[in-house]
Amino acid sequence: MGKHIQTVNKVSLNTTLKGRGCGECQTSCQSACKTSCTVGNQVCARESK
Amino acid sequence: MLHKFIINNTRVVLDVHSGAVHRVDRLTWDVLEDYRNIARDGLLEKLARRYPGQEVEEALAEVDELVEAGLLFSPDPLGGSYTPPAHNIVKALCLHLAHDCNLACRYCFAGQGKFGGPAGLMSLETGKAALDFLMNSSGGRRHVEVDFFGGEPLLNKRVLYGLVEYGNKLAGERDKEIKFTLTTNGLLLDEETGDFLNRHDMSVVLSLDGRPAVHDTMRPFPGGGGSYDIISRKIINFLESRDYRNYYVRGTYTANNTDFSRDVLHLAGLGLREISVEPVVAPPEEEYALREEHIPGLSREYALLADMVLERARAGDPINFFHFNIDLEGGPCLPKRLSGCGAGSEYLAVDPEGGLYPCHQFVGQEEYVMGDVYGGLVNKELPARFAGAHVYSKEGCAECWAKFFCSGGCHAGARAYSGTILKPNPLGCRLMKMRLECALYLKVAMAGQQ
Numbered sequence: 001m002g003k004h005i006q007t008v009n010k011v012s013l014n015t016t017l018k019g020r021g022c023g024e025c026q027t028s029c030q031s032a033c034k035t036s037c038t039v040g041n042q043v044c045a046r047e048s049k
Numbered sequence: 050m051l052h053k054f055i056i057n058n059t060r061v062v063l064d065v066h067s068g069a070v071h072r073v074d075r076l077t078w079d080v081l082e083d084y085r086n087i088a089r090d091g092l093l094e095k096l097a098r099r100y101p102g103q104e105v106e107e108a109l110a111e112v113d114e115l116v117e118a119g120l121l122f123s124p125d126p127l128g129g130s131y132t133p134p135a136h137n138i139v140k141a142l143c144l145h146l147a148h149d150c151n152l153a154c155r156y157c158f159a160g161q162g163k164f165g166g167p168a169g170l171m172s173l174e175t176g177k178a179a180l181d182f183l184m185n186s187s188g189g190r191r192h193v194e195v196d197f198f199g200g201e202p203l204l205n206k207r208v209l210y211g212l213v214e215y216g217n218k219l220a221g222e223r224d225k226e227i228k229f230t231l232t233t234n235g236l237l238l239d240e241e242t243g244d245f246l247n248r249h250d251m252s253v254v255l256s257l258d259g260r261p262a263v264h265d266t267m268r269p270f271p272g273g274g275g276s277y278d279i280i281s282r283k284i285i286n287f288l289e290s291r292d293y294r295n296y297y298v299r300g301t302y303t304a305n306n307t308d309f310s311r312d313v314l315h316l317a318g319l320g321l322r323e324i325s326v327e328p329v330v331a332p333p334e335e336e337y338a339l340r341e342e343h344i345p346g347l348s349r350e351y352a353l354l355a356d357m358v359l360e361r362a363r364a365g366d367p368i369n370f371f372h373f374n375i376d377l378e379g380g381p382c383l384p385k386r387l388s389g390c391g392a393g394s395e396y397l398a399v400d401p402e403g404g405l406y407p408c409h410q411f412v413g414q415e416e417y418v419m420g421d422v423y424g425g426l427v428n429k430e431l432p433a434r435f436a437g438a439h440v441y442s443k444e445g446c447a448e449c450w451a452k453f454f455c456s457g458g459c460h461a462g463a464r465a466y467s468g469t470i471l472k473p474n475p476l477g478c479r480l481m482k483m484r485l486e487c488a489l490y491l492k493v494a495m496a497g498q499q
Contacts, residue, residue: 003107004111005074008069008072009068009377012120013068013386014126020385021385027140029143034198042385044379
């Protein structure tokens, strides 16, 4: 934790590029919206196990 | 690429390509403004006019460290281009059990449930063929999903019951996990239906707009008269029967209730905790359509709602507002963020006759018929077109800070606005960005109290 910068998350998206994309996660529009999907708020099926 | 914004005096910085989120002070905000534009000596000299030199050195060192760690100014992991994997997997279906409805919602994008065609119910035979198609098209994917949609799907309850039984049987035979969701206006929720939904652990999306007057204005019965009283009662009774598990209550806001945070508050006051209130999908000529002039007010409203959500969380009585729900530590992988919602490729909609469409919002549009559940996908161009519509091919997305959260947005929304799925509706983009900024702000604010 820095004096001037508080970093909330240190996960880097580029580490999720290779070997991922299993496609087991929920389809975005199925969860609630049906009109205004937001992929970023979906859950990774692998991570949630 | 960085995105910097201030909400409620909180300075937030998103490093777009890594997904890292930081809370910064005013000095660091200024450092980041010029970090890539001015040489180190010049930057020190410029900032030393406003801040103590020692402080500037410290802030610069912190920035340097995060740059080195790949958490600030990180490069685009894909170098600005993307080729989607070639496959023909369909893993999710939206089954239109009923092109008919027992309400006459004024903003219904489905034309009171009929999607521009005649009223009709899906037969059990067609529904079973759809599930066979799903099982046969889902390849090695273990998880498959079915959403029962309409119109009002509970107008076709017996077929719904039959399809859940049939889908579970198929899934067992194929060693797959099938997840069912029901999207309903709640009017036909009774004890028998509730028991069935609970016994089969089905997710439900229940439509309720919020305050009684707001709901009744847009969601009347076909003969007139508001539906709030009966529907809110049925929804509460049903949710009590399942201990308020596995649901979302979903409302729509329009130009008539741009103060929709009050509707969220109203829903929370009913004891509801899983809430999604979303902007209306409407042609711009409708009086209730959201327009450019609403943007400043909506921006304030989302910020107000974010603080309400924050206050409730701090008070130990949280609500989960769907569009503020972001997992910064996990969340979807980059391939998922690139592929977007999957409509037209992994996710298809089925009309009552078995016709296949890219998603529920395209149903009834002749040029988007992709085949049917009996003969499978006949149109091979449409799946490729939809899979090829991603953040590096949609207009304006590659340069947008929100690309890895919104993934190019709603294809149907883009098509309705511009005639092509490759050109998003800028109004939709603005609303998406407001919601995302609030979601990120909430993460920062919550992190600050831990």
